[in-house]
Amino acid sequence: MLFNDYSYLLRNILMLSYLISCYTFHAKLYKKLRNRIVKMSLLPRLVSTSVAIADHAGKLIRDIMSKGDLGIVTKEHAKDLQTKADRNAQKCIIGSLQKHFPKIKIIGEEEEEGTSDNIVDPSSIKVLDIKCPPEYENLKEEEVVVWVDPLDGTAEYTEGLLDHVTVLIGIATGGKAIGGIIHQPYYNYQNPGSPLGRTIWSTVGGNFGGITLQSPPSDSFIVTTTRSHSSSTVNDAVASVNPTQVLRVGGAGHKVLLLIEGKAHAYVFASPGCKKWDTCAPQAVLEAVGGTLADISGVPIPYDADAPHRNSTGVLAVASGVNFTEVLNKIPEHVKNNLKA
Numbered sequence: 028m029l030f031n032d033y034s035y036l037l038r039n040i041l042m043l044s045y046l047i048s049c050y051t052f053h054a055k056l057y058k059k060l061r062n063r064i065v066k067m068s069l070l071p072r073l074v075s076t077s078v079a080i081a082d083h084a085g086k087l088i089r090d091i092m093s094k095g096d097l098g099i100v101t102k103e104h105a106k107d108l109q110t111k112a113d114r115n116a117q118k119c120i121i122g123s124l125q126k127h128f129p130k131i132k133i134i135g136e137e138e139e140e141g142t143s144d145n146i147v148d149p150s151s152i153k154v155l156d157i158k159c160p161p162e163y164e165n166l167k168e169e170e171v172v173v174w175v176d177p178l179d180g181t182a183e184y185t186e187g188l189l190d191h192v193t194v195l196i197g198i199a200t201g202g203k204a205i206g207g208i209i210h211q212p213y214y215n216y217q218n219p220g221s222p223l224g225r226t227i228w229s230t231v232g233g234n235f236g237g238i239t240l241q242s243p244p245s246d247s248f249i250v251t252t253t254r255s256h257s258s259s260t261v262n263d264a265v266a267s268v269n270p271t272q273v274l275r276v277g278g279a280g281h282k283v284l285l286l287i288e289g290k291a292h293a294y295v296f297a298s299p300g301c302k303k304w305d306t307c308a309p310q311a312v313l314e315a316v317g318g319t320l321a322d323i324s325g326v327p328i329p330y331d332a333d334a335p336h337r338n339s340t341g342v343l344a345v346a347s348g349v350n351f352t353e354v355l356n357k358i359p360e361h362v363k364n365n366l367k368a
C-alpha cells in the first residue's frame with residue numbers, strides 16, 4: 028500500500044516536471060521568435076505579419092463560402108459586388124494591421140473599419156527570410172501606405188470560380204510599391220489531398236517566396252484580361268497586341284499570378300475600373316520577379332496616400348522576359364486617349 032502511494036506520488040512529480048519543462052521550452056522558443064521578429068526592420072516585419080494576416084483572412088473567406096450565405100450587395104453599379112467575405116476579411120486585415128503597426132496609413136477597398144475580433148494572433152506570425160533592400164532599412168511606420176483588397180475577384184467568388192480569388196496587401200512608400208502579399212485561399216481546391224491555399228510575398232529589390240517563377244512559351248503571345256468588366260476599349264486594346272490566345276479571368280491578383288507562372292505574357296486592361304488596392308500588391312510581386320506593371324500608356328502608377336484610388340488610365344503588365352515597350356507600342360493612341368479623357 029505504502030509502496031503504491033509512493034509510486035503514485037513519484038509518477039505525478041515526474042509528470043509535473045515534464046509539463047513544466049515543456050512549458051518552459053515553448054515559452055523560451057516563443058520569446059526567441061518574438062525577439063527575432065521585433066528586432067527585424069519594419070519592411071520584413073510588415074511582410075511577415077501581413078502573410079499571417081492574409082492567411083487568416085483567407086480562412087474567413089472559405090468559412091463564409093462553406094456556410095453558403097454570401098450576403099451579396101451591389102456597390103457603384105450592377106457588376107460591382109460586395110459580399111460578407113469582403114467585409115469580414117477587411118475588418119480582420121485592417122484591425123490586425125492597426126494592432127501591430129499603429130502608425131501606418133491603411134487604405135482598404137471596403138468601408139469597413141478594423142475591429143478587435145479576429146485579430147491575428149502573434150504566435151501565428153512566422154519569421155520569413157525576407158530581404159530588406161538597403162534603402163528601406165530605416166523605413167518608419169509614418170512613411171508607409173498599405174493598400175488592402177480583402178477579396179479580389181468578388182464577381183468570380185459569387186459564381187464559384189474560386190481559384191480566381193486572392194487577398195491583396197500592397198506596401199508602398201514614396202509613391203512606389205515596395206512589398207506585396209498575394210494570398211490565394213482556394214489554390215489546389217480541385218486537388219484534394221494537396222495543401223489548400225498559398226501565399227506569395229515579395230520585397231522589390233529584395234526577394235520573393237511562395238511561388239516558382241516560370242517563363243511563358245516563346246512560340247505564342249498569351250494575353251490575360253478581365254472576365255467580368257469588359258468594354259469595347261478593353262477589347263480593342265487586347266486585339267491590338269495580336270494575341271495568339273486570350274485568357275479572360277477574374278481578379279488583378281490572379282492575372283498577375285498567371286504572368287509569374289508562365290501562363291500568360293501580358294495583362295492588358297484598358298479601363299478605369301481597377302483601383303490602387305487591385306494593383307499595389309500584384310505590382311510589387313511582379314516587379315520582384317523581373318516583370319513590369321504600369322498604366323496603359325506606360326506611365327508608373329503612384330501609390331501615395333493622397334493618390335486617387337482609381338487607376339483611371341488602365342493597366343498594362345508583362346511577365347519577366349517580355350519586352351514591355353514592344354507591347355506598349357502596339358496599344359493604339361485612341362485607346363490611350365480614351366482613358367485620358
Ligand SMILES: Nc1ncnc2c1ncn2[C@@H]1O[C@H](COP(=O)(O)O)[C@@H](OP(=O)(O)O)[C@H]1O
Pocket residue numbers: 106107136176178179180181182252253254255256276277278279298299300301302305
Ligand atoms: N468597371 C469596373 N467597376 C468596378 N470594379 C472594377 C471594374 N473593372 C475592374 N474592377 C475591379 O478590378 C478588379 C479586377 O477586375 P477584373 O476581375 O474584372 O479584372 C476587381 O476587384 P474586386 O473583385 O476586388 O472588386 C474588380 O472589381
Ligand SMILES: [Mg+2]
Pocket residue numbers: 107108109136181
Ligand atoms: Mg470590389
Ligand SMILES: [Mg+2]
Pocket residue numbers: 176178179180278279304305
Ligand atoms: Mg480587387
Ligand SMILES: [Mg+2]
Pocket residue numbers: 113136176177178179180181
Ligand atoms: Mg476586392
